[in-house]
Amino acid sequence: MSSSTAKIVKLDLKEPFVLKKGEVLEEIEMAYHSFGNLNQNKDNVILVCHALTMDSQCCNIEDKESDDGWWSFMIGPNRPIDTNNFHIICVNVLGGCKGSTGPLSINPKNNEPFGRNFPQVTINDMVRTQNLLLEQLGIHHLHAVIGGSLGGMQALEWSVAFPDKLDKCIAIATGGRLSTQGLAFDIVGRQCILNDSDWQEENKQNDNQFTGLALARMIGHITYISKKMMDEKFGRKLQKGWKESGFNTAFAIESFLKYQSEKFIKRFDTNSYLFLTKAMDSYDLASDYDSLAESLTRVKCKFLIISMSSDWLFPPEDSIDLAWTLSKQDKEATYANITTNLGHDAFLIDDKEVAPMKNIVEAFLG
């Protein structure tokens, strides 16, 4: 498996970038991947927005045998997001830890990494910096913006922040805001990190793989898969080779959660996790307006809203609410519910249950 390196572009900021919450960043670098050729009119661009802990490498078409890239089954030659027709751009979000400016970056004021002193970013900031990057690349209009979960929030924010800049918006397994229950899980996850004594003792980012982050990830992971899938896949099975020891059980689900979270903390920055979950929690599509309906009056693009039937983090009702509100504003909105037991993360899985999503996205992109 080979992975390609992200391109890094420093934004030509004429003045410091003012974040939504008021703080400024004097320098911003954006890491991105692109696939497929940009046509002469520069009107075949699709911006792919990644979810909470992903990166800009959404696929890897240079290596045809490779499944590298978190959405490789969706993007590539003759795939639903077809790189033979479209120029795909995927940007690591502002505040992330995969090449774009974030807590791991050096603060030009003191030449030390920002760490936890990075300013709080919002979905709006992510989208505005993506736009600055695109402008710098000479791309002034998007055929579509597509994303799932936190990426879906970015896609939605594009539609209200830059209504004239995109033709189509595809928002998958997402909503205009997180439910209270979703907030609650993120809140406890952050408290797990804040109460990690190793994290407390650090002033900056570092190489430690924090247990607090592992705990937060375990909580998150439970919300990414459905209750039924957990029952079917793990049930009360015991993990081979594991023994019950003290307060640790031998349940396969315990082994799974520990394995996944240990893998996760090797690839993700703790402070980035704090900032990005907080950005997700604070996002409210309606917040700058009086209501969701009011917010959506300004949009101009066509929408495709897709939910996963067993998603309990962003349940289908959230998507229905969004599609319904758009329709009542006489906006063009298509809604599809994918019947699957795979839960929230279904949109990331190349499973036959999820196959209808491929066809719908392909048809909608035209």
Place this chain on the structure above:
Amino acid sequence: MSSSTAKIVKLDLKEPFVLKKGEVLEEIEMAYHSFGNLNQNKDNVILVCHALTMDSQCCNIEDKESDDGWWSFMIGPNRPIDTNNFHIICVNVLGGCKGSTGPLSINPKNNEPFGRNFPQVTINDMVRTQNLLLEQLGIHHLHAVIGGSLGGMQALEWSVAFPDKLDKCIAIATGGRLSTQGLAFDIVGRQCILNDSDWQEENKQNDNQFTGLALARMIGHITYISKKMMDEKFGRKLQKGWKESGFNTAFAIESFLKYQSEKFIKRFDTNSYLFLTKAMDSYDLASDYDSLAESLTRVKCKFLIISMSSDWLFPPEDSIDLAWTLSKQDKEATYANITTNLGHDAFLIDDKEVAPMKNIVEAFLG
């Protein structure tokens, strides 16, 4: 509000008590409360089994103005579990921290508190020690055993462990086993404690109020209330007087979870929480037999199975499965689903939505 002191009885053990998992306890004390008069035939006894973090004080009829006791709206004179007719006994579970032998008790072998070295107890151990206490009190038969959640598991275990000893079993908001998702939440909760550096440094129980326990409780609390109730009660409201600070939000749900968990760690022992959640997780009504059906062939009492419609920790399907399996074994089982948005903990709340539970329990007890 006055609360009455639990009676403490030392069990007359002729030999050390052998726990289900093989370890032994040489001495066992049981803390219990009783209400209402025991009749001459000693056949009017109802055993009330408490949930994970409760105690033996299920009501407080000495003080008529008091709502003290965790089920005071259910138990008392002219209440659904009527102390004018029945003699109510409620026992703190083995492994608990409210008077019965548990991690806070002194280990006779070294005269130090057991702490984390207490042996792992099971639901079966809880039930067998309750039986020993009752025998010692001269009570050889129960009119009914009733409980919710972990208390419901005890009620079910009574029906299979001592099929000849009870006439009626009432199991509320419970199941024959916890779902995989339920296991997962308990697993992460325990990991929060195991990774608390303060807890790690202690060899025994102590007075510290562990942050790890607060985190575990927050996770638990999310599962005790329904998604809809969270949305309606808290939504995305901000807490008055709270300011967003660093990675802490001002969401009312954050304030609520922190307040509840801080209150909790003042009243509960961390090691007890570890042992009791593990007892809950390892419980499987079918485990000593080939299947749930096989397990239930031996029961003789009548059953009342009650679920809360919005309970997602022990969803109605678990209760339906139980009632259906009983019916197929030609056992007498009544099933009722209480329509409420209050979630798992609804059975502990004196709300008009839950009022039907009162009538059904009262009628079933006769």
